Amino acid sequence: MAYWSVRLPEELREVTSVDEAFAAIVNAAREVGFDSCAYGYQHPLPFSRSEIFLLNNYAKDWRERYDDAQYLGVDPTVIRARASIEPIVWSNKLFRGAAQLWDEAxxxxxxxxxxxxxxxxxxGVGLLSLARGDEPxxxxxxxVKDIELRWLVNVAHGALSPWAVSISKRRSRKLTRxxxxxxxxxxxxxxxxxxxRIISRSRFTVDFHFKNAxxxxxxxTRTAALARAAAMGLLR
Known part of the structure; x- marks a missing residue:
């Protein structure tokens, strides 16, 4: 493994913000041959329309165009990433169903x-994308780079997904003990x-707390509350 792979975990232990963590991942991506980098994390909740957390160093105009055109919903790399952890190599065949996205990218x-x-x-699902414009x-x-690339994916996910989860939790209403x-x-x-009887409170008090939750x-519904709480890790 290259020296950057030894240095990266040390740098990530010292970061104090998600921007610093992502900057370290971007530098590592450059070391392995890619000048553009993106990380996305899809939260498990809500079930019908999961929240997406995105970081990238793409050009501002492209970020805005990607958002405005709602390309996230048709991006084949994102669609495949939700179903499999197999590496994805960009190609004309991959983007056949999203030709406009491919041309603009x-x-x-x-x-x-x-x-x-x-x-x-x-x-939750995290996706690390690495890109460049020159050499195919x-x-x-x-x-040759298979091990390094897979290793970088796991390090990036381990470093960035906690920030994504933390930011999401700060946005949500906090449940009491x-x-x-x-x-x-x-x-x-x-x-x-x-x-x-277990917590030495009346049934009405229990119902009160459950309804607040x-x-x-x-x-x-109670079933939906338990399903969502389980997905958030609150029942552990």
């Missing part, structure tokens, strides 16, 4: 790329009466 100098996803225990990716280069407690007992199959979680 290349006009901004993003002509050759490689990407791979990584899954978190809570159901040969099969030989991909074989008691609200989490009644959710956990309900997750164990306890009724409101049983939970009340449902409101904060943005759901209308």
């Amino acid at each position: 290349r006009s901004f100098g993003l002509r050759h790329g490689w990407a791979q996803s990584c899954f978190s225990p809570d159901g 990716l040969s099969e030989l280069e991909l074989r 008691r609200e989490i407690e009644v959710l956990r007992w309900a997750g164990d199959g306890k009724t409101a009466d049983e939970t009340g 449902m409101r904060k979680l943005g759901v209308r």
